[in-house]
Amino acid sequence: MSGLPHSPHALVTGGGRGIGRAIAAALVGAGATVTVLGRNAAVLDEAVKTGAAHFAAVADVSNEASLTAAIAAVSARKPIDILVANAGSAESAPFAKSDTALFKRMMDVNFMGVVHAVHGALPGMRNRPYGRIVAIASTAGLKGYAYVSAYSAAKHAVIGLVRSLAIEMAGSNVTVNAVCPGFTDTDLVAGSIENIMSKTGRSREQAIAELAKHNPQGRLITPQEVADTVLWLCGEGAGAITGQAIAVAGGEV
Template identity: 55%
Template sequence: MNATANAYSLDDMHAVVTGGGSGIGAAIARELVEAGARVTLMGRDAAKLEAQRAELGKSHAIHCVAVDVTQPDAVADAFASARDALGPIDILVNNAGQAQAAPFGKTDLGLWQRMLDVNLTGVFLCTQAALPSMIERGFGRIVNVASTAGQIGYPYVTAYCAAKHGVIGLTRALALETATTGVTVNAVCPGYTETPLLQTSLDQVITKTGRSADDARAALQRANPQRRFIEPDEVAHAVLWLAMPESGSMTGQSISISGGEVM
């Protein structure tokens, strides 16, 4: 981090956002860019990443890397590419994730492993790739996008809940390890958020229950005391706050963004 950087901006900082091509990741990337950061977008779909870069504007320093965050060698190469393109990494937002529903009795080992790999092991691999240089330079912000599923249980998503609980455990443990290094580690935990991933969940509810689209939406919204879905920008604002230099005393936290569902 440049010592002369404005404490209320991210000028001269480099942020990596995984799962940055759409949904919450795209909203986070936009907030970081608008705050002055150079941003590397990572994700599996190169076309989505390039579309997001075009939307953010060519005048900004944005680098795109297609990567599967579950593959160690690919992650190492992606972070090397990010550093070569935009310099040392100051901020890491582990947003890449996937949700798949099934009753526990029909959750086979393949589904279980997929949920752990993309939602938990991906966070582990990306954090290992970014953390050493943060510690060496005496500054870093790691924000893990978990879920209310990491704070409470939901039926029919046992594997997803287990993975997101793991993300929160990783966040807390690593925050203690890095407490004196200038690096903070936090998690944000959105409830049901208006994203393509949510639409996939709604489609599953509609298919399996025969409910109308409106009834399916209302059923999921009842989990939120405000009776609505979270907007991606609301999650992005929280991530931006945690990424700021002045948020140095915030570490080891799992902040629920859920309209009061989790208190």
């Protein structure tokens, strides 16, 4: 597997914890300069202190002005070669109780957050000899799940964006892909586990099993498995891989 070119600069949104932090650490290990971006300065600073990233930037991806300003500052330090649009959130509710505000929240963070990040990073990246955009979507962007219609709709939108932008960028050195994890062992999924426990009275083990049953391998995905896939897509040997939505889900889709 071809590695990264010499010391690229990677920006990872939602990079302070979970999948984002695993991706940031993997990129650091492969020789990239990494900036993590998110809303919680303390979490981001801790990632830097432990070596999972080199720099931190505070911004809310759903706020276009905030994110644009942050990306401009990050780019001024060193031009961005890799963008991993990872920041996201999930809320569950039956469709009948999923009001306009819930749909807007899910679209603003999970879809428009990607749009804003790409708008900020792509102009400079197009002028570089190498560029990689990786959106962290979800198996919920490839299939439906009950009680997360708004989240699933937003993740489907991310994959549509990736496929269209990849075609636009095909004549450049920029590739655009999505990685679609199944249920992954993160804080985000921990919230789903707590929700199952509170609503059904099941034990933690039973709640985990309820999520893991979607994976034919019968387990939760690890953040490192997602990070390894992103690292491959960012490598020089993946230059022909673009417009793809790669599931990391034990054969679920």
